[in-house]
Amino acid sequence: MRIPYNLEERFKVSSSPHVRKSWTVRSVMLDVLIALIPAVLASWYFFGIRAMLVELVCVLAAVLSEAIVQYLFFEKVTVDDLSAVVTGLLLAMCLPPSLPLWIAAVGSIVAIIIGKQVFGGLGNNPFNPAHVGRAVLLASWPVYMTTWMVPTKPGTSQWLGTDIVTSATPLGMLKESGYNWAVVAKKVSLWDLWIGNVGGSLGETSAIAILIGGLYLLWRGVITWHIPVTYLGTVFLLSLIFEGPAKHIADAVVYPPLFHLAAGGLMIGAWFMATDMVTTPLSKGGRIAFGIGAGVLVFLIRKFGGYPEGVCYSILIMNAFTPLLDRIFKPKTFGEVTQG
Amino acid sequence: MRFFRIIWDGITKENQVFKAALGLCPTLAVSTSVENAIGMGVAATLVLIGSNFVVSLIRNWVPKQVRIPIFIVVIATFVTAVDLTMHAYFPALHEKLGIFVPLIVVNCIILGRAEAFASKNNPFYSIADGIGIGIGFMLGLMLLATFREVLGAGTFLGKSLGIKEPALIMILPPGAFLTIGFLMAFFNWAGGDK
Amino acid sequence: MKGIWPILALTIVAVISGAVLSWIWDKTNPIITRMDREKEEIARRMLVVPEDIDLSMIPSGVYSWPNLGVKDRNGFESFKGKEGVQEYLLIWIDDLKKVHVKYNVPKDKAKFIEKAVEAINKSMKITPQICGDWDVYQLFKKAISSTVNFKKVLVLADGTKIEASKDGFIGKDGQKYVVKGDKVFCNGKEVKGKVYYIAYLGGKRVAAVFKVEPVGYSSKLPTLVAATFDGTVLGIKILSQSETPGLGARCVEIKEGEHEPWFQKQFSGLKVDEIYLTEKDEKPGKIHQITASTITSRAVTKGVREGVQEFLKMFGKEG
Numbered sequence: 115m116r117i118p119y120n121l122e123e124r125f126k127v128s129s130s131p132h133v134r135k136s137w138t139v140r141s142v143m144l145d146v147l148i149a150l151i152p153a154v155l156a157s158w159y160f161f162g163i164r165a166m167l168v169e170l171v172c173v174l175a176a177v178l179s180e181a182i183v184q185y186l187f188f189e190k191v192t193v194d195d196l197s198a199v200v201t202g203l204l205l206a207m208c209l210p211p212s213l214p215l216w217i218a219a220v221g222s223i224v225a226i227i228i229g230k231q232v233f234g235g236l237g238n239n240p241f242n243p244a245h246v247g248r249a250v251l252l253a254s255w256p257v258y259m260t261t262w263m264v265p266t267k268p269g270t271s272q273w274l275g276t277d278i279v280t281s282a283t284p285l286g287m288l289k290e291s292g293y294n295w296a297v298v299a300k301k302v303s304l305w306d307l308w309i310g311n312v313g314g315s316l317g318e319t320s321a322i323a324i325l326i327g328g329l330y331l332l333w334r335g336v337i338t339w340h341i342p343v344t345y346l347g348t349v350f351l352l353s354l355i356f357e358g359p360a361k362h363i364a365d366a367v368v369y370p371p372l373f374h375l376a377a378g379g380l381m382i383g384a385w386f387m388a389t390d391m392v393t394t395p396l397s398k399g400g401r402i403a404f405g406i407g408a409g410v411l412v413f414l415i416r417k418f419g420g421y422p423e424g425v426c427y428s429i430l431i432m433n434a435f436t437p438l439l440d441r442i443f444k445p446k447t448f449g450e451v452t453q454g
Numbered sequence: 455m456r457f458f459r460i461i462w463d464g465i466t467k468e469n470q471v472f473k474a475a476l477g478l479c480p481t482l483a484v485s486t487s488v489e490n491a492i493g494m495g496v497a498a499t500l501v502l503i504g505s506n507f508v509v510s511l512i513r514n515w516v517p518k519q520v521r522i523p524i525f526i527v528v529i530a531t532f533v534t535a536v537d538l539t540m541h542a543y544f545p546a547l548h549e550k551l552g553i554f555v556p557l558i559v560v561n562c563i564i565l566g567r568a569e570a571f572a573s574k575n576n577p578f579y580s581i582a583d584g585i586g587i588g589i590g591f592m593l594g595l596m597l598l599a600t601f602r603e604v605l606g607a608g609t610f611l612g613k614s615l616g617i618k619e620p621a622l623i624m625i626l627p628p629g630a631f632l633t634i635g636f637l638m639a640f641f642n643w644a645g646g647d648k
Numbered sequence: 649m650k651g652i653w654p655i656l657a658l659t660i661v662a663v664i665s666g667a668v669l670s671w672i673w674d675k676t677n678p679i680i681t682r683m684d685r686e687k688e689e690i691a692r693r694m695l696v697v698p699e700d701i702d703l704s705m706i707p708s709g710v711y712s713w714p715n716l717g718v719k720d721r722n723g724f725e726s727f728k729g730k731e732g733v734q735e736y737l738l739i740w741i742d743d744l745k746k747v748h749v750k751y752n753v754p755k756d757k758a759k760f761i762e763k764a765v766e767a768i769n770k771s772m773k774i775t776p777q778i779c780g781d782w783d784v785y786q787l788f789k790k791a792i793s794s795t796v797n798f799k800k801v802l803v804l805a806d807g808t809k810i811e812a813s814k815d816g817f818i819g820k821d822g823q824k825y826v827v828k829g830d831k832v833f834c835n836g837k838e839v840k841g842k843v844y845y846i847a848y849l850g851g852k853r854v855a856a857v858f859k860v861e862p863v864g865y866s867s868k869l870p871t872l873v874a875a876t877f878d879g880t881v882l883g884i885k886i887l888s889q890s891e892t893p894g895l896g897a898r899c900v901e902i903k904e905g906e907h908e909p910w911f912q913k914q915f916s917g918l919k920v921d922e923i924y925l926t927e928k929d930e931k932p933g934k935i936h937q938i939t940a941s942t943i944t945s946r947a948v949t950k951g952v953r954e955g956v957q958e959f960l961k962m963f964g965k966e967g
Contacts, residue, residue: 217619
C-alpha cells in the first residue's frame with residue numbers, strides 16, 4: 115500500500131482544530147532518515163570514526179531516553195515511530211566531531227526529555243528538540259562545543275580518531291577577522307565549503323550532501339518549498355546586499371552570499387530543522403514569514419551577534435513565533451464574510 | 455498552637471516559591487549558589503518579619519487610600535537597613551547578591567504578605583507569618599540552588615564535589631527556569647494538585 | 649478635613665522611616681567607604697611591590713600589616729600586641745638588613761613564619777618559594793607594601809599635571825579640583841582628567857598606578873594597572889566584573905594550585921607593543937585569551953594597552 119506522503123495533495127492541511135493521524139509518522143521519519151544518508155556518509159568520509167561514534171551515541175541515547183520516559187510515565191512506548199532516531203541523528207549532525215561522547219549523550223537526553231517529552235511528546239513540542247539539545251550543550255560546555263576538528267581523509271590517524279587536530283570554522287574565522295572577507299577568502303575556497311572539506315559540525319559542513327537530501331524530501335512531498343527557499347533566499351539576498359562589494363576578492367560579488375549559504379548549519383537548518391512539521395507554521399503564508407524571519411535572524415546574529423553562527427537560535431526563536439504566525443495566516447472559515 | 459501552625463503553613467501549604475509562584479525574579483537570579491541562597495533568604499526573612507510586624511502594628515491607623523505607599527515605605531526602610539548592614543558587615547556576600555538586596559523592596563512576596571496577612575492580623579501572628587513565609591522562601595531558594603550549584607558548578611557551599619565538567623547552563627538563567635519548572639511539577643505531583 | 653488624615657499618616661511614617669534610616673546610614677556608611685577605599689589601596693600597593701622582594705631595595709625600618717602605627721625599633725621591641733587586632737605581622741628590618749618579626753596569626757601559619765624569617769635572612773629576598781606558604785608570603789608582602797608611598801597627580805586632558813597638596817588638587821590659577829570616584833570636578837563642573845598614583849619605594853620613584861575602565865561582554869571592568877616609567881606593566885588587577893560565569897568571568901579565575909588569576913598575571917613584565925592577544929588581534933602579542941571569550945580578553949587587553957599608552961604620553965618624557 116502506498117502511504118499518502120503528500121498530504122496537501124490529498125487533504126486540506128490547516129491549523130487547528132483537526133484530527134491527528136499518527137500512522138504516517140513512521141513513514142515520514144523514514145523518509146527523513148533516507149534523506150539524511152548523504153550527509154551521514156559525508157560526515158563519515160570527512161571525520162571518520164569520531165563521526166560514527168557521536169552519531170551512534172546520540173541515536174542510542176535518544177531512543178533509550180524516549181523509551182524510558184514513556185515507560186516510567188505509563189505511556190505507550192512509541193519508539194518504533196522513529197522520531198527519536200531522527201531527533202538523535204539531527205542533533206548529532208549539529209555537534210562537533212571531537213565532542214566527548216558523554217556530552218553527546220546528555221544532549222540527546224535533554225533533546226528528548228526537555229525538548230519533547232515534558233510538553234507531552236511528539237506533536238506537542240513548541241521547539242525543535244534537536245536544536246533545544248544543541249542550545250543546552252552550547253550553553254553548558256561552550257569550550258567543547260566550539261572546538262572543531264579539521265576534516266581529514268579516510269585511513270589517516272585522525273580519521274581513526276587517535277589524534278585530533280582542531281581549527282576554527284569558516285564562520286568563526288570570519289567573525290574573528292572582524293568580517294574581513296579578504297582574509298577568509300584566502301583561507302577557505304568556495305569548493306571546499308560546499309563539498310564540506312572545512313572544520314565544523316558533523317553534518318553541517320557538506321552543503322551539497324544536505325542539498326541532495328533536501329531535494330529528496332521535497333520530491334517525496336514530506337516538506338514544501340516555502341521555508342527552505344525563503345530562508346536560504348533571505349540570507350542570500352541580505353548577504354548580497356550588505357556584504358556583496360567586498361574588497362580584494364576576485365569573485366567579490368558572489369563569494370560572500372555563497373559563503374553564507376554553505377557555511378555553518380544553514381543548509382541542514384533550512385532543509386531538516388526549519389521544515390519540522392510540529393514546530394513550524396501550517397499555512398503557506400506562515401511558512402514564508404517563518405523563512406524570512408529566520409533568515410533575517412541568522413544574518414543579524416552572524417554579522418552583529420556575539421556568536422559566529424546563528425542558525426540554531428534563529429530557528430528556535432521563530433519556533434516561538436509559530437503559533438502567532440498560524441493565527442495571523444489562518445485560512446478563512448467557510449462562509450466567513452470579509453470585513454469591509 | 456496557632457502561632458506554630460502559621461509558621462508551618464508558611465513553609466508548606468503557602469510556600470511562596472513553589473505554591474504561589476511569587477518572587478520568582480530574585481529566586482531565579484540569586485539561586486546560583488547555596489551560599490547566595492542562604493544570604494538572600496536570611497535578608498528576605500528579616501525584612502518580612504520586620505515589615506509584617508510594623509504593618510500589623512499600624513494596621514488600624516493606616517487609611518485605606520494610602521496603604522500601599524505606606525507599606526512600601528515601611529518595607530523600603532527595612533530593606534535599606536538590611537542592605538546597609540550587609541554591606542558594612544558581610545561585604546563578600548553583599549557583593550555577590552548585588553542589586554538583588556535593594557530589589558527586595560519590590561519583591562511581591564513581602565508586599566503580598568503585608569497586604570494579605572499583616573494588615574488583617576495582630577502583630578504576634580504577623581511575626582509568625584513572617585518567619586514561616588521567610589523560611590519557606592529560603593528553603594525554596596536553597597533547594598533550587600543546591601541543584602543548580604551541584605550540577606552547574608560541581609560544588610556545594612563552595613566545596614568541590616569532584617565533578618570535572620559541570621553543565622554550565624545550570625548556573626545560567628535557562629538552568630534556573632528548567633530547575634524551577636521540574637521542581638514545581640514535582641511538588642504539584644507530590645501535593646496531589648491537578 | 650477628610651482628605652488630610654491619609655496625607656498626615658503617610659508623612660508620619662515617612663518621617664519615622666527617614667529618621668531610622670539616617671541613623672543606620674551614619675553607622676554603616678563610614679565602614680562601607682573605608683572598606684572600598686582600603687580594598688583599592690591594598691590592590692594598588694600590592695601591584696607596585698615586585699613578586700621577588702629584594703631586601704636591599706627596602707630601607708631599614710618597621711613595617712606592619714595591618715598598620716599598627718609602630719615607627720621605630722623601640723616601638724617594635726616594646727610592642728605587645730593590640731586589642732581588637734586579631735591577625736598582624738610586624739617586620740623590623742635593622743640596619744644590617746636582618747629581619748625580625750612579631751606576629752599573631754592562625755597556628756598552622758605560625759610555624760611557616762619562623763622558618764620563612766630564617767630563609768629570608770639567608771637569601772636577602774622574599775619570594776613565595778622562600779616563604780614556603782602562599783598566605784605567609786602574602787602577609788610579608790602586605791607588610792612590606794606599607795613602605796610604598798604614593799603621590800597623587802591629577803593629569804588634565806591638556807596635559808597639565810597637578811600634584812596633590814594638603815588642601816587637595818590646586819591648579820596654577822588657584823582653582824580647586826575635586827576628585828569624586830572616577831570623576832573630576834572643577835567649580836562644580838566636570839572636567840576630563842585622571843589621577844595617577846606615583847609610587848615611591850625607598851625614596852625612589854618606581855612606578856605609577858592608574859585605573860582603566862574597559863567595557864567587557866556584559867559589564868564594566870574597572871582595572872588597576874601598575875606600570876614603570878619606561879612603559880613596562882608591573883601587574884594589573886581587575887577590581888570587579890560581572891561577565892558570563894565560566895566564560896568571561898574567568899578573567900579573575902585562579903587555577904587550582906595557583907594563587908593569582910592566570911589571565912591577569914600574563915600582563916606582568918610586558919611592554920606596550922606586546923600587550924595584544926596572541927591571535928585574533930590587530931597584531932600578535934603575548935596575552936593568551938580566555939577560551940571562547942574573545943570579547944572580554946580583548947577589552948581588558950585593549951583597555952590596559954591604551955591606559956599605558958596614555959600614561960607614557962603624559963609621563964614618558966620624565967622617565
